[in-house]
Amino acid sequence: MSRLKTKEEYQKTKAYRFFHWYSGEKDPYLDKVEMHPQPEKPKEELTIEERMHDRQIVIDKVYDFDKNKNMKLFNRFYAIASIIFCIIFITILLIAVSYLPRAGSAMNPNNNEVSKRYIENGLQETGAVNIVTGMILNYRGFDTFGETCVLFIATSCVMILLMVNEEKLKDSIELNDRRYEPKNDVILQKVAFVLVPIIFIFGIYVILNGHLSPGGGFSGGAMIGAGMILYVSAFGFKKTQKFFNENTYKVVKVSALTLYGVLMIYYFYTGANGIDNHIPLGTPGNILSSGMILPINIFVGSEVACTMYAFYALFRRGGL
Amino acid sequence: MQIFNYILLAFLILCAVSVSFSKNLLNSILIYMSYSLGMSIIWIILESPDLAITEAAVGAGVTSILFFATLKKIHAIKGEDKVE
Numbered sequence: 001m002s003r004l005k006t007k008e009e010y011q012k013t014k015a016y017r018f019f020h021w022y023s024g025e026k027d028p029y030l031d032k033v034e035m036h037p038q039p040e041k042p043k044e045e046l047t048i049e050e051r052m053h054d055r056q057i058v059i060d061k062v063y064d065f066d067k068n069k070n071m072k073l074f075n076r077f078y079a080i081a082s083i084i085f086c087i088i089f090i091t092i093l094l095i096a097v098s099y100l101p102r103a104g105s106a107m108n109p110n111n112n113e114v115s116k117r118y119i120e121n122g123l124q125e126t127g128a129v130n131i132v133t134g135m136i137l138n139y140r141g142f143d144t145f146g147e148t149c150v151l152f153i154a155t156s157c158v159m160i161l162l163m164v165n166e167e168k169l170k171d172s173i174e175l176n177d178r179r180y181e182p183k184n185d186v187i188l189q190k191v192a193f194v195l196v197p198i199i200f201i202f203g204i205y206v207i208l209n210g211h212l213s214p215g216g217g218f219s220g221g222a223m224i225g226a227g228m229i230l231y232v233s234a235f236g237f238k239k240t241q242k243f244f245n246e247n248t249y250k251v252v253k254v255s256a257l258t259l260y261g262v263l264m265i266y267y268f269y270t271g272a273n274g275i276d277n278h279i280p281l282g283t284p285g286n287i288l289s290s291g292m293i294l295p296i297n298i299f300v301g302s303e304v305a306c307t308m309y310a311f312y313a314l315f316r317r318g319g320l
Numbered sequence: 321m322q323i324f325n326y327i328l329l330a331f332l333i334l335c336a337v338s339v340s341f342s343k344n345l346l347n348s349i350l351i352y353m354s355y356s357l358g359m360s361i362i363w364i365i366l367e368s369p370d371l372a373i374t375e376a377a378v379g380a381g382v383t384s385i386l387f388f389a390t391l392k393k394i395h396a397i398k399g400e401d402k403v404e
Contacts, residue, residue, distance in 0.1 A: 216370060219377060222373075222374055222381075222382065223373070226377050226381040229382065308382050315389040
């Protein structure tokens, strides 16, 4: 060994002690200070009534307008300031409105070549009989993709805030929440039994016929979500979980968004590079026409339906 | 048709004002629901049925249900006629 010092000698050097102290292995108070564990003080627990009483005293003192002149002054100032602020805000907005172009004038910026192109070439380019859907999902597909992402992020935020992990806690929350409302109400159940299938079928119809008739992914999805909320409030979460639980939710939602993204990327890539995208547009008016609009409608619809139902379920019991 | 349109618009303004002036939160939500329904009829008159469908499903249906759930969570709906 090439050590110059033995271990005991080395332990006395300053370098050793410095590194020892630096790495936090040395306790400077060990064997130098006498240490007794402190006896725990008994906590004086105020009852709720006492606490409320104290609170009430504070509130009474603060809002005692006869003696508390400052509070009175502040209240008056607050009222006047709010009125002044409102008036200033309204004036600014009215001035801004007065600079807007006159409604109905032919020179308005909205009468440009874009809307003309949509109306004249929309059917030919997108193959959708319903121009609105063709515009939303084809010309402005990127917008709709952003909206779908917003819905996804919104549900994620609600999940972060309201999600409860334990199954027992969920049931107790639900029971707590249902205190004032009837459980297994016969009238509601009968009405839901008749209405829910009709609502579902109408929602699916609106989604699938988005490119032919008014409606589309968002409206149809909202309808299906509303139908599911009706079903849940009539029959309870136990029955709904048989066909729609957390796993289904995750699979449907994530796969819908991913497939939508993949389709959009394909569209953008081929469009930006001027390549033919090899998607047949079909004859306008058929259900299997207008290229990518039908699958995108289905994805948006399932996404929206999941969002609507998830909001309600998370609000009611903190889980799906 | 024009008169019907004016009546609906007046109804909308009335609803919008009374939402903010009603003391009871439950009443405000109900008024807001009727506002959404009036709005969806106006969308149909303006020949945009897809917006009307969405407004009726989201505005009158889901949003107000979420409002109700929230009011329940913060105990703003009290069981006044509670049977004990």
